[in-house]
Amino acid sequence: MSHHVEAMLDTYPKDLGGIDKQVLAACIAACFECAQTCTACADACLAEDMVAELTNCIRINLDCADVCETTARVLSRRTGYDANTARAILEACRTACEACADECERHAEMHEHCRVCAEACRRCELSCANLLATLN
Amino acid sequence: MSHHVEAMLDTYPKDLGGIDKQVLAACIAACFECAQTCTACADACLAEDMVAELTNCIRINLDCADVCETTARVLSRRTGYDANTARAILEACRTACEACADECERHAEMHEHCRVCAEACRRCELSCANLLATLN
Amino acid sequence: MSHHVEAMLDTYPKDLGGIDKQVLAACIAACFECAQTCTACADACLAEDMVAELTNCIRINLDCADVCETTARVLSRRTGYDANTARAILEACRTACEACADECERHAEMHEHCRVCAEACRRCELSCANLLATLN
Amino acid sequence: MSHHVEAMLDTYPKDLGGIDKQVLAACIAACFECAQTCTACADACLAEDMVAELTNCIRINLDCADVCETTARVLSRRTGYDANTARAILEACRTACEACADECERHAEMHEHCRVCAEACRRCELSCANLLATLN
Numbered sequence A, B, C, D: 001m002s003h004h005v006e007a008m009l010d011t012y013p014k015d016l017g018g019i020d021k022q023v024l025a026a027c028i029a030a031c032f033e034c035a036q037t038c039t040a041c042a043d044a045c046l047a048e049d050m051v052a053e054l055t056n057c058i059r060i061n062l063d064c065a066d067v068c069e070t071t072a073r074v075l076s077r078r079t080g081y082d083a084n085t086a087r088a089i090l091e092a093c094r095t096a097c098e099a100c101a102d103e104c105e106r107h108a109e110m111h112e113h114c115r116v117c118a119e120a121c122r123r124c125e126l127s128c129a130n131l132l133a134t135l136n
Helices: A002-010 A021-046 A055-076 A083-106 A112-135 B002-010 B021-046 B055-076 B083-106 B112-135 C002-010 C021-046 C055-076 C083-106 C112-135 D002-010 D021-046 D055-076 D083-106 D112-135
Strands: none
Touching: A002 A021, A002 B021, A002 B112, A021 A055, A021 A083, A021 A112, A021 B002, A021 B021, A021 B055, A021 C055, A055 A083, A055 A112, A055 B021, A055 B055, A055 C021, A055 D055, A055 D083, A083 A112, A083 D055, A083 D083, A112 B002, B002 B021, B021 B055, B021 B083, B021 B112, B021 D055, B055 B083, B055 B112, B055 C055, B055 C083, B055 D021, B083 B112, B083 C055, B083 C083, C002 C021, C002 D021, C002 D112, C021 C055, C021 C083, C021 C112, C021 D002, C021 D021, C021 D055, C055 C083, C055 C112, C055 D021, C055 D055, C083 C112, C112 D002, D002 D021, D021 D055, D021 D083, D021 D112, D055 D083, D055 D112, D083 D112
């Protein structure tokens, strides 16, 4: 998906304001992929016979999906860029991804969806950290 | 992104209920890509000097992004599947994508972001129609 | 919340296009209230000891919350109004609310959150139907 | 809307974990009201003849609506509560509301929708700060 995101960044009619286009595109794509994966993982947890042991996992999956989607939207907007808002939502996204990865990793050996989801969360957590590093 | 979506569908612990996995994965991926593209196109329109002539385009871009994201989420959930809700949101998504593609195509020669966005909307419109055809 | 929504509609700088302002405001408010209630009901279901019997309820709650929020956003926008998109998302919202109310009503005697949620869904279903009737 | 939110909190089947119910309900309600107001303000800005001077306002309105909705959803979930994620999204919401209020206040004398929206953002900023104070 990073290719699609970068293609749209290339069409932006004004200057991107010194931001690293590839790091930005990678972060937006990672956020959308993590949001989809967390939405699917919450649903797969719901379908497990042992759902009662996965309720904390479902909850943080739902949070992480919401925070990732909002972060992807905020980052996709370049007009009237506000560095404080960008940094704060990236910090929230990194925090939610870390919490979700920690939780999913506990179930990774038993549930393949949690293993795949933990990886998506770690990639997104790292992408947010990478983008934050370029903003400071 | 379709690859990521399909990988998560493969981890779903129950039967997918006879749905065509590849058609479903393609539709979910097309919805997320269209949502990202519409969000970026609305912002690129805002950055144009002639923004006053693009306000209808911005509005339908915002609608289309919201409807596509919700459709992608509903389709990502397989537990307790309700065919009526799935069909209704797919119809709404197809309608929003068609309206957004029609509007963006009017500006496609002048604005590259509208040209790319119209293509993403047409792909998503077609993906929704393909999935709807398998549900009837 | 309807009061807040109507106050903002009063500030809209152009004509509202013949739409009934009170019916519109009631529908936007009902959508937001239903979205909040469904999000809370899904979480309350997760917290029940018998969560394994509530997984279908959680799923339709999550769908209904997403569809209601998107509907509220689309309806909150008046610029470049597209009647086809408005009608299609209202139909999807009515369908999701009906499905969620049907499911929650099955658990209403046992779970107070499902009883309250079913009422919010019925109110929203009716508000969507009322608004649709004025659009035709 | 705070009344609706509190009614649902009362139905939660487990302990709320020592959180102040009224402060929490007020914050969730303020987030939803701010999200609706910002969505409507962005659209009203689009409808102004001088839209070209309001593009920064539209952008921060869109960000603020997204962040407020996600914050309201995260706060509406009590199961598997993660204090780090809650604090981080509340900080992001406070930041986005402050930025949006600052921008809208610049146009408050000329545009009634910006005046009303700035007030909603300040209320939400304060509600987030109040809730954060109880979490520390």
